[in-house]
Amino acid sequence: MAFVTRQFIRSLSSSAALHAAIKHVTIIGGGLMGAGIAQVAASTGHSVVLVDTSEDILKKSAKGIESSLKRVAKKKFAEKPEDGEAFIQKILKNISTSTDAASVVQGTDLVVEAIVENLKVKQDLFGALDKAAPEHTIFASNTSSLPIADIASSTARLDRFGGLHFFNPVPMMKLVEVIKAPGTSQQTFDSLLEFSKALGKHPVSCKDTPGFIVNRLLVPYMLEAVRLHERGHGSKEDIDVAMKLGAGYPMGPFELLDYVGLDTSKFIIDGWHEKDPDNPLFAPSPLLNKLVAEGKLGKKTDVAVSSFI
Ligand SMILES: C[C@H](O)CC(=O)SCCNC(=O)CCNC(=O)[C@H](O)C(C)(C)COP(=O)(O)OP(=O)(O)OC[C@H]1O[C@@H](n2cnc3c(N)ncnc32)[C@H](O)[C@@H]1OP(=O)(O)O
Ligand SMILES: NC(=O)c1ccc[n+]([C@@H]2O[C@H](COP(=O)([O-])OP(=O)(O)OC[C@H]3O[C@@H](n4cnc5c(N)ncnc54)[C@H](O)[C@@H]3O)[C@@H](O)[C@H]2O)c1
Incomplete structure (x- = not known):
């Protein structure tokens, strides 16, 4: 019994030590997702370095983080708006930026990658970081659709790699x-899991299967909405309204495609189609392909040229 208790206490203290270990986080990719992850990690007291390919992109990321924090502060300090600015500045102090991933990972506990949804580009990045990062550093990808095992295969730290x-x-x-x-x-x-909880999020456990849980259900649904429209069975506006008012979704499928990014959605569906060409749920969409070819990527390019809305 004493042995069991000692073991239990040891396992608790070792998991506490592991949790305490993730203090310094490097986020690679300062786009839609990376900027959001950096914001949440900084807001929960982590020290964050946000990495992208140019200073201009990083400036845009920082601006996006600041305006999102303003929205959070407006709500949080509705009664005392004067405290909002101090709240924002305290969080921003936890974030620094860099264009040199290899040098900043030398002092990091966790790398979260949120770059373009392309296997080769992700593998090249992690292959290079594997040589620069310390032994204890955990690598994680925010991929929407690629197998974590395939991304991790460019490194020698398969045990310290997850999604x-x-x-x-x-x-x-x-x-x-x-x-x-x-x-x-x-x-x-x-x-x-502990890190996700420390961010104030609700984690669910997933196997390394295509689309994990949410995207395996959500992406075919969004593409089916596009196909329904391509068949002439409903206008984009009516489909969006129908799913909001009839199914209680906060956004309709076209609005959501714009929000996620048409390029990311296309990368996801093309990748799955290549692996499973006979699955009609993964069939590419001519309309989506055309819009992406025209550079109309949804909200991230410009709401005014927003492709679906
Ligand atoms: C493809 C990938 O791999 C996986 C994915 O990510 S799939 C996509 C999953 N996401 C979804 O399905 C999103 C669906 N949409 C929603 O849940 C909601 O529309 C939403 C939370 C985005 C916005 O909420 P909603 O009430 O509809 O609209 P909105 O009036 O713009 O926002 C309400 C408040 O939320 C907060 N808010 C919304 N977006 C925010 C942001 N980016 N940062 C901070 N606060 C934000 C603000 O307080 C805002 O109030 P404000 O406008 O006065 O600042
Ligand atoms: N958009 C979504 O709704 C969503 C949701 C969950 C997961 N994801 C996944 O997150 C990842 C990022 O998606 P996003 O929507 O933020 O894309 P995004 O296009 O908004 O941002 C990607 C960023 O990565 C940068 N980048 C590209 N290559 C880089 C490199 N080698 N080093 C450093 N930075 C690099 C780009 O300059 C860009 O700023 C993708 O894997 C995507 O599938 C996207």
């Missing part, structure tokens, strides 16, 4: 899918 799939907009969406690939150790998986 952390956040949802857009990150400051508002409570869910994080924590993905355990075949090589992910239990210790790494537990650390990622």
